[in-house]
Amino acid sequence: MRSILIFLAVLGGLTPFTHGQTPELHLQHTGDSTYIRAIYDEALARGEAHANLRQLTKDVGHRLSGSQSAFDAMQWGQGVLERYGADSVWVMPVMVPSWTRGTVAQATAIINGEEHPLRVTALGGSVSTPNDQPLRARLVHVKSLEQLSQLPPDEVEGRLVLFNRPMDPVLINTGAAYGGAVDQRGRGAIAAAKAGAIGALVRSMTHALDTLPHTGAMYYEEGIDSVPSAAISTVDASWLANQLKGNPDLEVVLEMNCRAFPDVEQGNVIGEWRGSELPNEIITLGGHLDSWDIGEGAHDDGAGIVHTLEVLRILKALGYTPRRTIRFVLFINEENGNRGGKTYAARAQEDHTTTNLRYLAALESDAGGFVPRGFRIDAGDEATALIQSWNSLFDPYNIHQFRRGGAGVDIGPLKVLEPRPAMMGLSPDGQRYFDFHHSSQDVFENVHKRELELGAATFAAAVYMLDQHLPTPGTFD
Amino acid sequence: MRSILIFLAVLGGLTPFTHGQTPELHLQHTGDSTYIRAIYDEALARGEAHANLRQLTKDVGHRLSGSQSAFDAMQWGQGVLERYGADSVWVMPVMVPSWTRGTVAQATAIINGEEHPLRVTALGGSVSTPNDQPLRARLVHVKSLEQLSQLPPDEVEGRLVLFNRPMDPVLINTGAAYGGAVDQRGRGAIAAAKAGAIGALVRSMTHALDTLPHTGAMYYEEGIDSVPSAAISTVDASWLANQLKGNPDLEVVLEMNCRAFPDVEQGNVIGEWRGSELPNEIITLGGHLDSWDIGEGAHDDGAGIVHTLEVLRILKALGYTPRRTIRFVLFINEENGNRGGKTYAARAQEDHTTTNLRYLAALESDAGGFVPRGFRIDAGDEATALIQSWNSLFDPYNIHQFRRGGAGVDIGPLKVLEPRPAMMGLSPDGQRYFDFHHSSQDVFENVHKRELELGAATFAAAVYMLDQHLPTPGTFD
Numbered sequence: 001m002r003s004i005l006i007f008l009a010v011l012g013g014l015t016p017f018t019h020g021q022t023p024e025l026h027l028q029h030t031g032d033s034t035y036i037r038a039i040y041d042e043a044l045a046r047g048e049a050h051a052n053l054r055q056l057t058k059d060v061g062h063r064l065s066g067s068q069s070a071f072d073a074m075q076w077g078q079g080v081l082e083r084y085g086a087d088s089v090w091v092m093p094v095m096v097p098s099w100t101r102g103t104v105a106q107a108t109a110i111i112n113g114e115e116h117p118l119r120v121t122a123l124g125g126s127v128s129t130p131n132d133q134p135l136r137a138r139l140v141h142v143k144s145l146e147q148l149s150q151l152p153p154d155e156v157e158g159r160l161v162l163f164n165r166p167m168d169p170v171l172i173n174t175g176a177a178y179g180g181a182v183d184q185r186g187r188g189a190i191a192a193a194k195a196g197a198i199g200a201l202v203r204s205m206t207h208a209l210d211t212l213p214h215t216g217a218m219y220y221e222e223g224i225d226s227v228p229s230a231a232i233s234t235v236d237a238s239w240l241a242n243q244l245k246g247n248p249d250l251e252v253v254l255e256m257n258c259r260a261f262p263d264v265e266q267g268n269v270i271g272e273w274r275g276s277e278l279p280n281e282i283i284t285l286g287g288h289l290d291s292w293d294i295g296e297g298a299h300d301d302g303a304g305i306v307h308t309l310e311v312l313r314i315l316k317a318l319g320y321t322p323r324r325t326i327r328f329v330l331f332i333n334e335e336n337g338n339r340g341g342k343t344y345a346a347r348a349q350e351d352h353t354t355t356n357l358r359y360l361a362a363l364e365s366d367a368g369g370f371v372p373r374g375f376r377i378d379a380g381d382e383a384t385a386l387i388q389s390w391n392s393l394f395d396p397y398n399i400h401q402f403r404r405g406g407a408g409v410d411i412g413p414l415k416v417l418e419p420r421p422a423m424m425g426l427s428p429d430g431q432r433y434f435d436f437h438h439s440s441q442d443v444f445e446n447v448h449k450r451e452l453e454l455g456a457a458t459f460a461a462a463v464y465m466l467d468q469h470l471p472t473p474g475t476f477d
Numbered sequence: 478m479r480s481i482l483i484f485l486a487v488l489g490g491l492t493p494f495t496h497g498q499t500p501e502l503h504l505q506h507t508g509d510s511t512y513i514r515a516i517y518d519e520a521l522a523r524g525e526a527h528a529n530l531r532q533l534t535k536d537v538g539h540r541l542s543g544s545q546s547a548f549d550a551m552q553w554g555q556g557v558l559e560r561y562g563a564d565s566v567w568v569m570p571v572m573v574p575s576w577t578r579g580t581v582a583q584a585t586a587i588i589n590g591e592e593h594p595l596r597v598t599a600l601g602g603s604v605s606t607p608n609d610q611p612l613r614a615r616l617v618h619v620k621s622l623e624q625l626s627q628l629p630p631d632e633v634e635g636r637l638v639l640f641n642r643p644m645d646p647v648l649i650n651t652g653a654a655y656g657g658a659v660d661q662r663g664r665g666a667i668a669a670a671k672a673g674a675i676g677a678l679v680r681s682m683t684h685a686l687d688t689l690p691h692t693g694a695m696y697y698e699e700g701i702d703s704v705p706s707a708a709i710s711t712v713d714a715s716w717l718a719n720q721l722k723g724n725p726d727l728e729v730v731l732e733m734n735c736r737a738f739p740d741v742e743q744g745n746v747i748g749e750w751r752g753s754e755l756p757n758e759i760i761t762l763g764g765h766l767d768s769w770d771i772g773e774g775a776h777d778d779g780a781g782i783v784h785t786l787e788v789l790r791i792l793k794a795l796g797y798t799p800r801r802t803i804r805f806v807l808f809i810n811e812e813n814g815n816r817g818g819k820t821y822a823a824r825a826q827e828d829h830t831t832t833n834l835r836y837l838a839a840l841e842s843d844a845g846g847f848v849p850r851g852f853r854i855d856a857g858d859e860a861t862a863l864i865q866s867w868n869s870l871f872d873p874y875n876i877h878q879f880r881r882g883g884a885g886v887d888i889g890p891l892k893v894l895e896p897r898p899a900m901m902g903l904s905p906d907g908q909r910y911f912d913f914h915h916s917s918q919d920v921f922e923n924v925h926k927r928e929l930e931l932g933a934a935t936f937a938a939a940v941y942m943l944d945q946h947l948p949t950p951g952t953f954d
Binding site for chain 2: 401431
């Protein structure tokens with residue numbers, strides 16, 4: 001009964017929307033709050049995000065850039081976009097790296113002749129151990145790149161570096177705690193090689209004391225030796241550090257046969273829904289289709305992909321007519337290169353130069369399928385103020401964060417456009433994110449149906465509000 | 478390094494606190510924000526809530542009122558309160574019901590001679606099936622008590638009623654969805670008996686489509702037959718309803734040997750920390766120690782118990798000197814009687830009449846160990862406005878709900894006091910709560926360490942703010 005009433009209210013509310021130049025006029029428009037309520041109802045009562053995530057994670061599986069399953073995921077995404085009624089669906093080609101984890105990633109501590117297996121996995125992009133053979137070395141234990149650089153050479157040369165600085169537990173924003181520790185993963189191998197070490201073990205990026213190695217991107221620098229680098233579980237990292245106190249001479253045997261192959265052509269999958277009123281103004285939204293190759297990439301970023309698809313489904317189900325052109329983008333290669341995002345922005349730059357297409361706004365969901373809290377806003381002052389003025393419309397859905405910050409890695413490169421698009425990143429609660437992130441536990445079962453649906457609805461409501469109320473570029477900013 | 482700086486800031490900030498009559502003067506006091514930051518740091522870096530919850534759920538286990546394990550829990554709680562340095566610890570005696578689930582709770586659907594087991598459990602307080610023997614009957618399927626009351630007698634008499642109205646998925650507040658469905662559980666047996674039915678099966682109170690029966694309190698009415706009432710899993714309830722379409726004559730066999738025994742004396746466990754400045758003004762905080770007898774009562778309400786204990790530990794660790802007397806109360810018998818809460822309020826009423834003790838404020842945590850969102854405030858207009866004015870102090874911790882509403886079942890009876898205490902209920906995110914609530918899955922493993930710690934810190938910060946800034950009763954309200 002209640003749903004029917006809302007549905008009628010929505011039908012009634014659609015026609016009288018007006019689209020003047022002064023967004024303030026519409027802020028508290030009854031039509032907006034009614035429409036947003038209808039979006040949440042649709043997501044919660046008839047949502048398909050959870051079922052889509054099951055398909056992506058269970059039928060396709062994990063989807064590392066360059067892999068066959070990344071191709072499969074592209075095909076799956078095209079199919080859903082077509083089924084949900086995008087006007088056109090195409091692939092924007094992107095050359096992506098092709099790195100494989102290989103078949104072996106193991107490490108053992110040798111203490112007084114006894115072998116203690118350690119839980120490790122290769123960091124993404126790492127070279128193998130020399131000739132794919134086991135490497136045996138003593139350890140040097142540090143908490144930072146800086147500490148390593150200050151050690152005397154004889155304490156480092158020929159050893160494996162154990163980078164063991166935990167994520168700071170007192171930071172409320174877990175992303176900030178990640179940001180404060182992840183230099184060890186990204187640049188640990190470079191720092192190790194510079195100091196004369198032959199490889200690196202990096203404490204996994206998670207608050208949890210668990211036995212899971214969490215992988216992630218790492219880098220090399222030209223002119224500095226490429227040494228192997230592996231993630232080690234937090235339990236094993238703490239245990240090793242403790243063992244070192246009594247057994248400073250303990251050795252670790254590390255063996256990995258990961259390998260890089262030539263780049264492969266894959267691409268961003270794009271579905272477009274043409275605007276009825278201002279079709280040359282583009283609202284982009286998306287997540288990334290690629291994932292790491294352990295787990296199923298359920299939160300990272302299967303959730304963002306099904307959020308994106310669900311926005312199309314919800315707005316179609318409500319009979320919405322977009323004013324602007326809405327682009328649903330399933331980006332490729334966020335994890336180890338961001339070439340999908342960079343390619344999309346390069347094309348947008350061309351469009352700005354050679355056509356009348358204008359990239360009005362961009363939204364990203366790449367922080368998991370958890371209960372939504374709000375948005376990270378990356379926009380000019382006036383667009384930011386406009387978006388922040390929507391907070392009372394979102395309050396009934398417990399959406400309260402309208403903070404400035406990085407809106408997302410994939411849409412980030414669009415920042416260079418003039419006029420600059422207004423960018424919003426969906427911001428779910430982050431307390432559990434790093435339990436799963438880049439690990440074997442980032443699987444479908446660890447995504448909560450209602451939380452995923454609330455994220456999709458919140459994403460859809462933001463798209464709706466931008467489409468309705470964001471002024472044409474140049475009219476402010 | 479950062480922690481040391483904060484610690485020094487806290488030490489520096491303690492002395493200059495002043496306690497005037499005008500709370501507004503202190504609202505944005507740097508000391509408050511510094512102190513609250515120290516509270517969160519203590520909870521997140523050195524928290525014991527998670528370890529305490531492990532003890533309560535694993536060493537003690539579930540703790541139904543009147544059971545031996547409820548006695549064990551009381552003893553455990555006294556021990557922790559003493560160890561954490563309460564000035565005095567005592568038990569306030571409470572006579573509690575003593576109901577046991579028994580050894581058998583099973584149901585089977587008989588369809589065309591074939592038996593299909595159903596997942597059921599007795600609702601709390603239910604009588605057994607007659608003479609503890611199986612009862613066999615046809616079903617009548619309804620979505621509400623009202624619908625049942627309107628059916629012709631021959632469609633109900635001698636049958637089992639299947640109450641099958643789901644919790645409304647579109648309500649954002651899952652507690653409201655629970656409130657909109659739980660009359661079936663509480664009053665289903667009464668309505669069934671009134672209409673001539675011989676028992677009730679009630680769809681479990683959860684949004685999840687799962688195979689778990691979720692128990693909970695149910696009631697009888699004098700003068701109306703007491704018929705047995707069981708919870709049935711949502712999957713089985715939906716399956717049965719579907720089977721009934723093709724097989725309206727299907728029968729269900731129900732067997733339960735639950736039983737009520739005479740009341741037993743247990744009690745509220747109370748730890749008191751004497752105020753330094755206004756010791757006759759009491760701030761009560763608590764959760765409930767009893768739980769249902771399936772699962773481990775981890776979220777409901779082990780979380781509230783360890784939140785309460787952690788407030789004492791945190792404030793002691795920071796060297797806090799309370800102005801008012803703080804009472805840490807581990808209530809008994811919230812689940813099936815609320816006699817602990819009622820007894821506590823009756824004593825408070827006596828104190829108001831016969832002593833100069835004044836119950837200034839009361840706080841409760843009984844909504845799970847999930848990431849905190851804010852508070853439910855149940856207070857006069859001025860106290861509510863004061864508490865709501867603290868929102869910017871809590872914003873860095875993602876605490877944003879300062880809504881009026883029921884603060885809690887255990888502290889609820891304190892409402893009758895004059896002057897009325899200001900009451901606050903901790904409000905964690907509720908999307909996952911009913912996945913676990915009153916089921917076998919309400920176990921330690923389903924409580925997240927950081928989320929639990931954030932709840933404890935939020936609870937402690939509210940106690941601190943009330944102690945510092947809530948005016949003496951009568952100065953407003």
